[in-house]
Amino acid sequence: MNTSSVACSQSCEESLRRYVHFASESCVQELLMSASNDCGDGWKILLTLDSGVEISKRRSGSLHIFRSRCLLRSVSPQQFITVANAIDAAKQWDPDLVDARYIKDVEDNLSIIRLKFGENSKALFRKREFIVYERRESMEDGTVVVAVASLPKEIAAGLLPKPNNAIRGLLVQSGWVVEKLDDLNSCLVTYVLQLDPAGWLPKCFVNRLNTKLVMIIENLTKLVQTTPP
Numbered sequence: 001m002n003t004s005s006v007a008c009s010q011s012c013e014e015s016l017r018r019y020v021h022f023a024s025e026s027c028v029q030e031l032l033m034s035a036s037n038d039c040g041d042g043w044k045i046l047l048t049l050d051s052g053v054e055i056s057k058r059r060s061g062s063l064h065i066f067r068s069r070c071l072l073r074s075v076s077p078q079q080f081i082t083v084a085n086a087i088d089a090a091k092q093w094d095p096d097l098v099d100a101r102y103i104k105d106v107e108d109n110l111s112i113i114r115l116k117f118g119e120n121s122k123a124l125f126r127k128r129e130f131i132v133y134e135r136r137e138s139m140e141d142g143t144v145v146v147a148v149a150s151l152p153k154e155i156a157a158g159l160l161p162k163p164n165n166a167i168r169g170l171l172v173q174s175g176w177v178v179e180k181l182d183d184l185n186s187c188l189v190t191y192v193l194q195l196d197p198a199g200w201l202p203k204c205f206v207n208r209l210n211t212k213l214v215m216i217i218e219n220l221t222k223l224v225q226t227t228p229p
Contacts, residue, residue, distance in 0.1 A: 016155065020106050024135035027147035027173050034067055035177035035190040043067065053218055063172070065194040068217040073186045075224055077144040077178040080189060083224045084176055085136065085146060094216050103159055109136045112151070114160060128169045131156035142180035149173050170196040191217045 042058035049055070052071060057064045072080065099116040106112060115130045135147045150156070150171040162168050172194040179188045 012158070016159075017106050019155065020110060020112070020133045020151070023149065024110060024133055024147050027149050027175065028135060028137050028145050030173060031145055031147055031175045031177050031190075031192055032143075034065070034192045035069075035179070049218065051218055051221075053221075060194060063194060063196060065173070065192060067193075068191045070189050070217055070221055071181075071186065072189055072221055072224065075187055076185065077142060077180050077187045079227075080178050080187060080221075080224050081136070081144045081146060081176065083227050084220060085134075094219070103131070106133070110134070112159060113148075116166070127166050129163070129166045130169050130171050131160060132171055144178045145175065147173075147175040149175075172196060189217065189221065 043056045044058065046055045046057060054069045055066065056069075057066045059065075096117050097115065099114075101114055103112040103114055111134050113132050113134050115132060117128050131151050132148050133151060135145075137145045137147070139145065148171060150169070151159070153168060156162075156168065174193045174195070175191075177190040177192070179190075181187060
C-alpha cells in the first residue's frame with residue numbers, strides 16, 4: 001500500500017471515529033431523557049403486561065418511538081447489561097435474529113455491529129440487515145446505558161457492502177437504560193426503540209409491529225433472571 005493510500009485510510013478511520021463518537025454521545029443523552037420522562041412529553045401508555053412490563057409510545061416525525069419499562073428485583077444493572085450485550089445469547093431473546101457479529105471496535109466502549117434477519121423473520125425484519133454502532137456508558141450514579149443506532153448508508157456501505165438479497169433498515173435510535181435503585185439488588189430497565197425498516201411497508205404497519213417488537217424486553221428479562229450472576 002502506497003503512502004497516499006495509507007493516509008486516505010487513516011483519514012477515513014478518523015472520520016468514522018469522530019462521527020460515531022459524537023452521534024453515540026447524542027444517542028445516550030436522548031435515551032436518558034426518554035427514560036427520565038414518565039407520561040410527560042407526549043408519552044402515551046399503550047398497555048401494561050401481566051409481568052409488570054409497561055409499553056408506551058410518542059410520535060416523532062412520521063414514526064413513533066416506543067418505550068418498554070420493567071422493574072427487576074434481585075438483578076443488578078451490570079448483570080442485566082452483561083446478558084443484554086452478549087451477542088451469542090441474543091437469539092434467545094430475539095427469535096427473529098439470524099446472525100449478529102462485531103465488525104470493528106472504534107473505542108474501548110464503542111463498536112460497530114452487523115445485525116441480520118432472515119426469510120422467516122417477521123415482515124418488519126424479513127431479509128433485512130442493520131449496520132449499527134453500540135456505545136456502552138456507565139454513569140456516576142450507577143446507571144448503565146447502551147445506545148444503538150444505524151450508521152448512515154454511505155458509511156455502512158464503505159464498511160460492509162450491502163448483499164443483493166437483503167434490505168438495509170434504519171435503526172433511528174434504540175438502547176437500554178438500566179438504573180440502579182436504592183435496593184442494591186434491583187434495577188429499573190427502560191428499552192427505547194425507533195425503527196425504519198426501509199423498503200416498502202405501510203407506516204401504520206411499521207408502527208404496529210414496533211409495539212410487538214419492543215416486547216422482547218420480556219424475553220430478555222426472563223433470560224437475565226435465570227442466568228447466574
